[in-house]
Amino acid sequence: MEEGAAREGLSSEGIAAQLRVRILEGAYSLGQRLIEMDLAEEFGVGRGRVREAFRMLTGEGYLEFVANRGVLVRCYTxxxxxxxxxxxxxxxxxxxxxxxxxxxxxxxxxxxxxxxxxxxxxxxxxxxxxxxxxxxxxxxxxxxxxxxxxxxxxxxxxxxxxxxxxxxxxxxxxxxxxxxxxxxxxxxxxxxxxxxxxxxxxxxxxxxxxxxxxxxxxxxxxxx
Amino acid sequence: MEEGAAREGLSSEGIAAQLRVRILEGAYSLGQRLIEMDLAEEFGVGRGRVREAFRMLTGEGYLEFVANRGVLVRCYTxxxxxxxxxxxxxxxxxxxxxxxxxxxxxxxxxxxxxxxxxxxxxxxxxxxxxxxxxxxxxxxxxxxxxxxxxxxxxxxxxxxxxxxxxxxxxxxxxxxxxxxxxxxxxxxxxxxxxxxxxxxxxxxxxxxxxxxxxxxxxxxxxxx
DNA sequence: CAGATCAGGATTGTTGACAATCCACCCGAG
DNA sequence: CTCGGGTGGATTGTCAACAATCCTGATCTG
CATH class of the missing domain: 1.20.120.530 (GntR ligand-binding domain-like)
Known part of the structure; x- marks a missing residue:
């Protein structure tokens, strides 16, 4: 039993990694809003995990947090x-x-x-x-x-x-x-x-x- | 109605700010484990908010995440x-x-x-x-x-x-x-x-x- | 006495549900 | 036609409860 999917679906880190790749590959447009529930469904997990992934990517500069609005793909001036x-x-x-x-x-x-x-x-x-x-x-x-x-x-x-x-x-x-x-x-x-x-x-x-x-x-x- | 405490208690960012100050002031010892529930009670909020603050501070290098173990005050070699x-x-x-x-x-x-x-x-x-x-x-x-x-x-x-x-x-x-x-x-x-x-x-x-x-x-x- | 085994408690990981918030649209007044 | 105000739907913010996990220490065995 190496490690990884302790439960089903990806961990927060796994989701963050996936999203990072997507952003780097241009799968989302700059300034695009990411919906928690959509991604939660897509990855087959609860919203909480997606939220934590968002927080990580925000800290790294990939996303931007807007209060009560969620996250968007960060767009630099x-x-x-x-x-x-x-x-x-x-x-x-x-x-x-x-x-x-x-x-x-x-x-x-x-x-x-x-x-x-x-x-x-x-x-x-x-x-x-x-x-x-x-x-x-x-x-x-x-x-x-x-x-x-x-x-x-x-x-x-x-x-x-x-x-x-x-x-x-x-x-x-x-x-x-x-x-x-x-x-x-x-x-x-x-x-x-x-x-x-x-x-x-x-x-x-x-x-x-x-x-x-x-x-x-x-x-x-x-x-x- | 300026802004701020939309609900009661601090936001995740507010909690992160508080914890950052505490760590900088040495309120916690290096390597000390921080318990989600203790802080949640202290700040009068749910564990989720504390968790998000943890994730932010981990990204900034103040804390260290250990799977299934929570966070500790990060200690650099x-x-x-x-x-x-x-x-x-x-x-x-x-x-x-x-x-x-x-x-x-x-x-x-x-x-x-x-x-x-x-x-x-x-x-x-x-x-x-x-x-x-x-x-x-x-x-x-x-x-x-x-x-x-x-x-x-x-x-x-x-x-x-x-x-x-x-x-x-x-x-x-x-x-x-x-x-x-x-x-x-x-x-x-x-x-x-x-x-x-x-x-x-x-x-x-x-x-x-x-x-x-x-x-x-x-x-x-x-x-x- | 040393070491392995195994409960029990404490803590994290996760989810679903509910409340608060915001935005887009519609409607009516000027 | 334009602008202000309200309303409904969509989405986020939050929590409390449950399951999984890990550590501690007590018990058992050689």
Whole structure:
């Protein structure tokens, strides 16, 4: 008897995990209201469990609680996005620094090199979706190499408003090029064990991304 | 009819706020288990409200959830303390940087100067409790000057394990001296509008504190 | 005496029902 | 036609009761 479904249905944590994935995948539109009873029926549990999941996701920044109104998918304003961007800058910078400080195993070094190579391929092919996926994996890998769970947790949170941001197709190629040029610098600094350089490069990289996002049209931020 | 107590008793948020204060003030010992029903009776509400407050405080890092066992006052290990210290370093550094970037009103500049002066007085008097209080106010003021609510929120969270740490009386005087020397550098950088200098000084300041804390005996971390 | 086994009590996990609240719609007056 | 007020339905806020779970300590056994 390992663990898990002590009773039937998912636990509050399980429901929270499901909803987190849904929000990340865009199953709900920004600002959409979530009805306790609907989800309770869908998951086959009582409203209480759904409510607790809501409270967790509110604390993480995925949902917004409105008194007597319930929860909605949290929608960040441009100003908040910029504030979060500043935080992301230093936190991802820290992750890169810690990764460069860590004594990486050969396996981890290979993984980093392989990921960099896959990004290079995607860049050469001009394959934006693929590059985007590898880019996310790259940042996630650096978080893992850094080995600081608090940094990881907060980075995830300040990244939430970015999950739906789409690059305007016009400047995709240039954007990929600049982004991957940064990546190569960061990768080299981490592999060479240069914490300061890694941090500086990552900060500049994130900052460039933030400045790009901050200039996007208003429609990106408001509902659906 | 402004708002507030729609029914009798505190809301979940109100209970969470109360408990947060209690934990910060040390009303509960580290690792202490909190009983839902006891608090429900004390606040004159049902268990559900207390439960929701627990979930919020768990997300913030004040409590720890154990399945079928309830919550305990979260107790961080030395390793976690060090991890959080690294995060605090960059976040407080960011706050100092943002404060130096901001266009401060005359009133705010005066407030900062007054606080620095009060710390100087406490230092000269060798008044450790007073210096500790002013020190907390100082860091809080810088957060306010920075005007980034996400940075503030995360700084508060990574500070949680520090709330009970007591400086060994032996090196109090030296500790105050070094700490306040750092403060003067930071204050000057903020008032002069030197973001890079402010960030670097704050980082060094926090790092020095972290290294000091990391060397404290094990008793500080485990349960009271 | 040490260790395993097994009640009993205490506490959490969960639900369904009820009251309070809010919103959208409708209606009537100007 | 527009605006203010009221009304009904939908949804959240809350609780009290019940089931599941875990820990404590007493009992039994080798």
């Amino acid at each position: 441009r100003a908040e996005l910029i504030e979060m961007g500043r935080v992301r800058e230093v936190l991802e910078g820290l992750a890169a620094k810690l990764a460069a400080e860590a004594e990486l195993s050969g396996e981890m070094r290979q993984e980093l090199e392989a990921l960099q190579e896959r990004m290079n391929v995607a860049e050469a092919a001009g394959d934006y979706p693929s590059f985007g996926a590898e880019n996310r994996a790259y940042h996630a890998l650096i978080e893992r190499l850094a080995g600081n769970k608090f940094a990881s947790a907060y980075i995830d949170r300040v990244r939430i408003p970015l999950i739906r941001v789409q690059m305007p197709p016009a400047d995709v190629a240039e954007s990929i090029g600049r982004s991957n040029r940064d990546h190569r610098v960061i990768t080299a600094a981490i592999l060479n064990g240069a914490p300061e350089a890694a941090e500086a490069a990552m900060r500049a990289h994130v900052r460039a991304g933030n400045e790009h996002v901050a200039r996007l049209p208003e429609a990106v931020f408001s509902a659906s | 030395r390793a976690e303390l060090i991890e959080m210290g690294r995060v605090r370093e960059v976040l407080e550094g960011l706050a100092a940087k943002l404060a130096a970037e901001a266009e401060l009103s005359g009133e705010m500049r005066q407030e900062l100067e007054a606080l620095q002066e009060r710390m100087n007085v406490a230092e000269a008097a060798g008044d450790y409790p007073s210096f500790g209080a002013e020190n907390r106010a100082y860091h809080a003021l810088i957060e306010r000057l920075a005007g980034n609510k996400f940075a503030s929120a995360y700084i508060d969270r990574v500070r949680i394990p520090l709330i009970r740490v007591q400086m060994p009386p032996a090196d109090v005087a030296e500790s105050i001296g070094r700490s306040n020397r750092d403060h003067r550098v930071i204050t000057a950088a903020i008032l002069n509008g030197a973001p890079e200098a402010a960030e670097a000084a704050m980082r060094a300041h926090v790092r020095a504190g972290n290294e000091h804390v990391a060397r404290l005996p094990e008793a500080v971390f485990s349960a009271s």
